[in-house]
Amino acid sequence: MSDMQDYASSLSDVKSRKFETFSYLPEMDKEQIRKQVEYIVSKGWNPAVEHTEPENAFGHYWYMWKLPMFGETNVDTVLDEAEACHKAHPNNHVRLVGYDNYAQSKGAEMVVFRGKPV
Template sequence: MRITQGCFSFLPDLTDDQISAQVGYCLENGWAVGIEYTDEPHPRNTYWEMWGHPMFDLRDPKGVMMELAECRKANPGMYIRINAFDDTRNVESMTLSFLVQRPEVEPAIRMVRTEVDGRAMRYSHEVMR
């Protein structure tokens, strides 16, 4: 199973040059960039671990790429994503998010649907490793 979250998730994995180009685009637009990682990629898991602090005043993608390299070294086999935040409305709203690392074997997530009283449906999920 291939987890599809964020931009570019239906494309082949991005190379470091392509990641750097996307980070450059974010920085050109004045967006703050952050790096996050997790081993639980379910779409409802919105609380990934943050790597360091968001990078607000960078002008060169090399700084983000250096942090990404350190995050990859410390978290092999985990999902890592880059997020870009736009604060033009005085609110840190996510503008762009994309995966930059996946584990070699991705878990399958199985949706379980259960009919309850009044024909209502309850949903749960199982992560199968």
């Protein structure tokens, strides 16, 4: 039986904070992010992009980048919007969300760009 691994994360250390499921895994490369977007689109979920300052990631709502991309099926369009948000707000965390209309909740959510704490 393997030992449980402890992640050094604290509220006072912005860089150590964990966000959503994927943040406990090694950082995803562009191809792995693309696969996640393909999954979101294949499920019929509506993609959206959100961002926030690293110090506000836990206690505040995230800002929505434009409106959710209702009915968007082009993976490149979704990735381009995430990249545009990151370029406009380079110091912010940027996350990709897949809204599930049927369950009326988020079906997927992952940080795709980590901001630099000020």
